[in-house]
Amino acid sequence: MGTRDCKHICDESSPAIGEAGKTGEWRSLMPVIHHNKCIPAKQKKPSCFLCWLYCPDAVIRKTIPIKINLEYCKGCGICMQVCPAKAITMV
Numbered sequence: 001m002g003t004r005d006c007k008h009i010c011d012e013s014s015p016a017i018g019e020a021g022k023t024g025e026w027r028s029l030m031p032v033i034h035h036n037k038c039i040p041a042k043q044k045k046p047s048c049f050l051c052w053l054y055c056p057d058a059v060i061r062k063t064i065p066i067k068i069n070l071e072y073c074k075g076c077g078i079c080m081q082v083c084p085a086k087a088i089t090m091v
C-alpha cells in the first residue's frame with residue numbers, strides 16, 4: 001500500500017448548491033455579526049473562529065473580519081449559540 005500525500009489537507013469546504021438550493025431565499029432568520037464584539041476583529045489576529053468550526057453549511061469564512069455567505073446560510077443559529085463573545089444575533 002502506498003503512502004498518501006497529506007501535505008495539502010484542506011480545512012474547509014465551500015458552500016455548494018444542495019437540494020434546498022440557495023437557502024437565503026427561504027431562510028426566516030439571519031445572523032448579524034457585531035464586529036465590535038467579535039474576538040478576531042477586536043484582537044486583529046486569527047483566533048476563536050468557533051462559528052466557522054460549527055457552521056453546518058460551511059458558509060462562514062475565517063477572515064478578519066469574518067464573513068458569512070448569506071446566499072447559503074440556512075439561519076439555524078448555531079453560530080450564535082457557540083459564540084463565546086455573543087457577537088452574533090439572529091434577526
Ligand code: SF4
Nearest residue numbers: 055073074076077079
Ligand atoms: S445561522 Fe447556521 S448556517 Fe447560517 S452562518 Fe450561522 S451556523 Fe451557519
Ligand code: SF4
Nearest residue numbers: 038039048049051083
Ligand atoms: S464565534 Fe463569535 S467571537 Fe468567535 S469568531 Fe465567531 S463571531 Fe467572532
